[in-house]
Every structure is written in structure tokens, then in C-alpha cells.
Amino acid sequence: MASLWMGDLDAYMDETFILNAFSAQGENVASVKIIRNKLTGGPAGYCFVEFADQSCAERCLIRLNGKPLLGANPARRFKLNYATHSRQPDGRIVYNPRPPRTQSPEYSIFVGDLTPEVDNNQLYDFFVRKYPSCMSGKVITDPNGVSRGYGFVRFAEENEQKKALGEMQGATGLGSRPVKISLATPKNSRPRPEYSQDPDPKLDVDEANRELMEQGEEMYEALMNCHWQPLDYTTPEMFGVVSP
Structure with missing residues (x-):
């Protein structure tokens, strides 16, 4: 499995909406995980989209990033980036948006x-x-x-x-x-x-x-290259709150 991060989502954009948006572009998606704010319970404005393999994810990133998001009102565009996921000892799957880029020359x-x-x-x-x-x-x-x-x-x-x-x-x-x-x-x-100190530079x-x-x-x-922590996995220490 391979994942993409998708952002700039409005509150009404649920799993079905995201699946249909990719399907309308001829792409098959394995699953969609909408991330929610733990404090409010509302959508956090982004999700993770899973594909069958890395080649499918890369193709979607190249093909769709920046294209109009069909069905969005007001208008939105696909906002995609790489993501990784790992399984924790308790069985939870943790998604990590925007992993560090490779250090190989480009x-x-x-x-x-x-x-x-x-x-x-x-x-x-x-x-x-x-x-x-x-x-x-x-x-x-x-x-x-x-x-x-x-x-x-x-x-x-x-x-x-x-x-x-x-x-x-x-x-x-x-x-x-x-x-x-x-x-x-x-x-x-x-x-x-x-x-130049020329008062009238060309x-x-x-x-x-x-x-x-x-x-x-x-x-x-x-x-x-910016790095941030998804709202679903914040800790009190990130906001300067010390747990008793």
C-alpha cells in the first residue's frame, strides 16, 4: 500500500466525496481516512488516501495535483503530497505527511x-x-x-x-x-x-x-519541505501544557 496526503478540504468533503473525486479522474483508490480534530470532533481539513501500490500514488500525485476538484463548491483544486504510514504496537496505523525528501542530488x-x-x-x-x-x-x-x-x-x-x-x-x-x-x-x-547608488537606476x-x-x-x-504534526496526533506538550 502507498498513501498520499490531501489537504484544503471543506467540512462536507467526506470519504465518499474523495473517492468519487478520484474516480472521476479515472483513478482507483483503496481507502480514504478523513482526519478529525480530537478537541472539536470536526474535520481537520485534510485526509490520507491509500492506493494499491507506490506507482499508483505517484501517478496520481503527478497527474492530479493542482487540477480542479470536480464537485467542489466553492471551487477547489487537488492539493496532494507524499505521505507514509506505520503500524504501532497497539495496532493503530499512524500517517505521517510530507516525509523528509531524499538527500540524493536533484x-x-x-x-x-x-x-x-x-x-x-x-x-x-x-x-x-x-x-x-x-x-x-x-x-x-x-x-x-x-x-x-x-x-x-x-x-x-x-x-x-x-x-x-x-x-x-x-x-x-x-x-x-x-x-x-x-x-x-x-x-x-x-x-x-x-x-547601485545611482539615483535613477536602470x-x-x-x-x-x-x-x-x-x-x-x-x-x-x-x-x-515544511514539516508539521497532524492534529490527530498532537500532545499537550506541543502547546506548552505540561501534563500532571
């Missing part, structure tokens, strides 16, 4: 000039067909889920990242425009900018746009 490229219809799955498919080590594709969106016109693609192998940089510049077949490719700068590796538009794009990747990385 190599990324920036992909620009994406047209609005391109989603995560299309971006990933476009590269994985030619580069088997492609791990993911992420289209950066605004708060309303609308594409900002660029994204990032990750590879497990540096040589395939370099090939993609050289071979996919101006490639067609992803959306309605040729794509622009460049190296994605790793976090914390860029020097701090030095500001703005380098291309550089400013690149910085905004890279900041979008950093924000995405920060969100993906």
Missing part, C-alpha cells in the same frame, strides 16, 4: 513560455518521454490556480538535465508556443544583489523577471 531546469492549458502532468510527460530520469514537473500558478506561464522540471541525473538544456530549447508540442529553457538556480546559491527587466521566477521556485520548495 537537477532542475526552468521552463518558460508555457501556455495556460499546460498543467503539471503535461509538463512532466513532455520531458519524461525523452529523459527517463525526469522526476517531476511543476507549473507555477497564482493564488487562483492560474498558470504564471513557467515551471520547473527535476531530473535525478545531471547528464539528462544538461541534455534537456541543449536539446529542448525552443521545442514544440507542449502547449501552443515553443518553450524556453534555462538552468534553474539552486536555493541559497545566488549571491546577494549589489545595489531596471534590467530580464534579470528582474528571472529573480521573480526563481523566488517562485524557492517558495514552492519551502512549502514542499
Whole structure:
């Protein structure tokens, strides 16, 4: 079995709603566990979705993350992430959202000039067909889920990242425009900018746009790497309360 964490749920979104949402996208789900707040008994706003195996879970994460959630009112999008689960000595199954990411190197490229219809799955498919080590594709969106016109693609192998940089510049077949490719700068590796004392500095538009794009990747990385404790498993000590 393999699990995904699913968040941004409204109170009415029960197990049946989640099962139907995945089924409408052609995906089979083994089970759904809605997490509840122990203090109030109400839904905590997230759940864990179990699949038959890891490949099914990974396919759903790539295909559905960020897509509209059918039947949601008001509108919602699939908000998915990896999760693990373990069985405790008393028989309980404990779910752990967002486990630590692998420490193996990852190599990324920036992909620009994406047209609005391109989603995560299309971006990933476009590269994985030619580069088997492609791990993911992420289209950066605004708060309303609308594409900002660029994204990032990750590879497990540096040589395939370099090939993609050289071979996919101006490639067609992803959306309605040729794509622009460049190296994605790793976090914390860029020097701090030095500001001129010129009272009327000239703005380098291309550089400013690149910085905004890279900041979008950093924000995405920060969100993906954050760690938190599910409400179902909090302890008094987490809130500064000492048990007698």
C-alpha cells in the first residue's frame, strides 16, 4: 500500500466525496481516512488516501495535483503530497505527511513560455518521454490556480538535465508556443544583489523577471519541505501544557 496526503478540504468533503473525486479522474483508490480534530470532533481539513501500490500514488500525485476538484463548491483544486504510514504496537496505523525528501542530488531546469492549458502532468510527460530520469514537473500558478506561464522540471541525473538544456530549447508540442529553457538556480546559491547608488537606476527587466521566477521556485520548495504534526496526533506538550 502507498498513501498520499490531501489537504484544503471543506467540512462536507467526506470519504465518499474523495473517492468519487478520484474516480472521476479515472483513478482507483483503496481507502480514504478523513482526519478529525480530537478537541472539536470536526474535520481537520485534510485526509490520507491509500492506493494499491507506490506507482499508483505517484501517478496520481503527478497527474492530479493542482487540477480542479470536480464537485467542489466553492471551487477547489487537488492539493496532494507524499505521505507514509506505520503500524504501532497497539495496532493503530499512524500517517505521517510530507516525509523528509531524499538527500540524493536533484537537477532542475526552468521552463518558460508555457501556455495556460499546460498543467503539471503535461509538463512532466513532455520531458519524461525523452529523459527517463525526469522526476517531476511543476507549473507555477497564482493564488487562483492560474498558470504564471513557467515551471520547473527535476531530473535525478545531471547528464539528462544538461541534455534537456541543449536539446529542448525552443521545442514544440507542449502547449501552443515553443518553450524556453534555462538552468534553474539552486536555493541559497545566488549571491546577494549589489545595489547601485545611482539615483535613477536602470531596471534590467530580464534579470528582474528571472529573480521573480526563481523566488517562485524557492517558495514552492519551502512549502514542499515544511514539516508539521497532524492534529490527530498532537500532545499537550506541543502547546506548552505540561501534563500532571
